[in-house]
Amino acid sequence: MSEDIILGLNTLVHVVEIVGAIILLLGFIAATVRYIFESLKVGAKQAVKSYRRGLARVILTGLELLVVATIIRTVTFEPTLEKLELLILMIVIRTIIGWTIALEMNNRWPWQRS
Template structure:
């Protein structure tokens, strides 16, 4: 087997591991968020507070998962299959997943990312 073929096999394995980590992060985060819902229901917490916490926990796990999936796409597309078509496909996938990450971040924080610094100084 040629060195390039062997490298492609290794990078393909790395891309698949990153994909599994991404999916695992989403599944584990969802399971943890659901566990917290049940625990907080038993404790008698307010339903709105439980719902808000669930959404935040779930969104954070999705964000982490998406980051792993983007990394897997980069490794799989750029290193294993370097072509203009695959690069265009990667650009679209990264654009969509970045938009998803951005909107989830806004959902979690409750403000635009560029407002973060201003709010920090207002709290001081």
């Protein structure tokens, strides 16, 4: 690959990682602020469910972007067996987190009918 393409992909990976981290941070802050205001209106016990759903969405979105960045980096720059193992581990962890969040939010596994 040419130097320009490599530089562009490397920049893209860094941007996607930064956006993923920003989504995690700002999403956590927004969900927490929303929880505080909602708990003042309806009580803390009722606001917890909404808070947990908000955090779940943020975590899934942020993790998706971080996995995308890792996939690009692994395939493009460092296609070693060690990096591939790390990528597989990240995808497995993300999948397990996604399933457990879906279970918690919907009281059923993603593959079960509602």
